[in-house]
Amino acid sequence: MSVPQQAFLRDAMRRMNMTRDAFANRIGVSRRALDTWLLPDGSQESRAMPEIVERFVSEIAGRPERDVNYTQSVDTTHTGSLASQLSREGKPQLLSVDQFSRDAVEALFRVADIMQPIAQRKKISRVLEGAVLGNLFFEASTRTRVSFGSAFCRLGGSVCDTTGFTFSSMAKGESIYDTSRVMSGYVDALVVRHPEQGAVAEFARATNLPVINGGDGPGEHPSQALLDLYTIQREFSRLGKIVDGAHIALVGDLKYGRTVHSLTKLLALYRGIKFTLISPRALEMPAYIVEQISRNGHVIEQTHELAAGLRGADVVYATRIQKERFTDESFEGYTPDFQINQALVESVCKRDTLIMHPLPRDSRPGANDLSTDLNHDPRLAIFRQTDNGIPIRMAIFAVLLGVENQVQHSMRDAAWRPPAYLGPDDAPFHGVD
Known part of the structure; x- marks a missing residue:
């Protein structure tokens, strides 16, 4: 095939x-x-x-x-195989975007491209038939948990979910090591989300199974960053742009927003990026990340003025405030005036600016987040962004479980008929592929 x-x-x-x-x-x-x-x-x-x-x-x-065979033609001459990049200490695990080179990112996107007909409900594959995923989410999640589960099922596997500490034996004092080792006897791969930075790495050390970091407190969210970058590339292809030399504006809670931490480090693999970091003073990007990306020769601007920071950006990546990460810190400086809305976008953004958000966003009136009055603006890519989570996470599973070379030969036509457009407002974007 x-x-x-x-x-x-x-x-x-x-x-x-x-x-x-x-x-x-x-x-x-x-x-x-x-x-x-x-x-x-x-x-x-x-x-x-x-x-x-x-x-x-x-x-x-x-x-x-x-x-x-498309996936076997991945060129990682200088970096080793894609599978080796998606490993830690010789084990198939995705814990941080620091594991990736630019070549490895492109190679994973190549596998994701193969997954698109399955993600779009046109084809099916059963390469993971019989395999079981353990979704261990000790922190609230909708998109990430369901997206990982859906991706695994679309490759023929099945999913077991645990959500929250209340429904876990860890509420009885069980250690991370014991939980991870016990789960290893039941499932074939683990996706873990935990409120403490570094906790997912502890799960990974206790097992030889594939482990994926689904978000570790204020640390990282590698699969989200990968789907974000994949979205940028696909949208830029339509708009006649490339990632090298792009102007990226990151807005909101940059201190605790793990999605921006991971995405910034991935983007730093490209050339000549201009980063504009827009946040209240109390929520600035951690210094170690700024230092890491500055070593690659990128331009970095930090500002507390929203309108000035958005001007000229190719991508506006908004984030919500991570209230669950706050202890005694105040919300000073993060007011409804920090909202990205239609009037602001029209006044300072370009006609082809890409507007993104990892979701969830606070859609209540007056919220300091991405406004719902942008929902019909073609620059808003948040739903195309979430849709891209399926092929990216399918690609991650396929590589970690060693079946990426079997997928394209295993596909057959889906027996059901999916809707032409997934959402009622998707029609204007027909052909944006």
Whole structure:
């Protein structure tokens, strides 16, 4: 089974670090023709790429033909295999984005591209049939917990959930080591969320099973950062941009927001990024992260003025205040005036600025978060962002469990008919793929 042409073309553009316009010019076709080849197969305007174009793209991008196993062609010559990057102390574990090189990020995105037909409910795969995931969430979660569970099920596995300390034996005094070792006898992989930074690493040390950090207090959230960067790349492809040289504005609670900690470190793998860090004084980005990304030669600006910081940004990444992380600290400086709303976006943002948020957002009137009056603005990508969590987390599971090379050959057509658009407001984004 050959790789989908959309995944083949996206990989070629990533390898050559080109926008759609530059890539179309390089292969001698119109932008319109390239766009039709990148549309989902179910689109009425989708067209098949001519074989002669495929051969030429393979030649100039330095990659195999589409009928060669796609995931086996990952180039990690200087960094080792993708599986080795997704390991700690020789064990298949994803605990931090620090495990990734840029090549490894691109390789994982390549696997995620293969997962797209499954994530879009067009294909099914059973490569994880019989495997059981343990979802251990000792902190509230909706998106991450359900997204990981859905990703595992869409590859044929099943899921066992534990939510909160109250329903765990840890409420009886059981140690992290004992909990992890006991669960290892029941399941084949673990996703762990814990309110204490470093606690997930303790779970990982107590088992040889694949362990994924689903968020450890104010520490990291690696899978969220990966789906965020994947979203930026896909949206930039449509907008004629590349990640290198982008202006990224990170807004809100940068002190406790683990999503921005992980995303910032991933973005630092690219070249010439301008980071604008916008927060109240009490919630600034931790100094060690600022120091880490500054070593790579990026431009870093810190400001407490929201409107000034957003001006000229290619991406606005908003976060909510992490009230659950506060102890005696005040909320001074974080007022409703810090809200990103339609009026502000119209006054200071560009027409092609990408607006993102890891969710949940506080949608109550007057909240200091991303306003709901942006819901119909095409720049808002939060729901496309959450949708991308499925192929990314499927890719993570496939690599950690060693089945990434089996997926494309295991696919078959789905027997049910999914809706054309998942949400009532999704139609304007048809073809944004």
